[in-house]
Amino acid sequence: MEETGKVSEEIRDHKRPKRPRTILTTQQRRAFKASFEVSSKPCRKVRETLAAETGLSVRVVQVWFQNQRAKMKKLARRQQQQQQDQQNTQRFTAAQTSNGNSTNFEGIMNSYTTLQPTSQQMLVIDHSVYNSDSFQQGLTPPQMPGDHMHPYGKN
Helix, strand or coil: CHHHHHHHHHHHHHCCCCCCCCCCCHHHHHHHHHHHHHCCCCCHHHHHHHHHHHCCCHHHHHHHHHHHHHHHHHHHHHHHHHHHHHHHHHHHHHHHHHHHCHHHHHHHHHHHHCCCCCCCCCCCCCHHHHHCCHHHHCCCHHHCCCCCCCCCCCC
16 A cells, blocks of 8 residues: 555656646637637647647647537536526426416316216116126136136136
């Protein structure tokens, strides 16, 4: 364990010092943005031309374009999430309004009340049918209650 700690300390000691952050002038930023509108992934020649025009290194130009693409992707993702959230809110609000609206519920219930019979009828049940053998009722052995345990009878 101690050796890995020593190795990481040695690596840290041999690291190059951190390069100071590049602050772009308004003119440099405008040149980059104009080029970005044409292409978000400029070829090497375009990056070299931009570097020469702005007085910056090709690597700084390359990193700026990488960062700008990441920024655009993040903004697009955030915008898409906001749209989804807005749609979900609208759906939820619409569902709540329709659930809370008694006229919609009454309208649905009224359509069912018209299906009810106008006069009360008495239904007479013949109990002899229910006390008879299951096979007379049209049930086959696997359909009888509990027969799934012994489909061919209890032998």
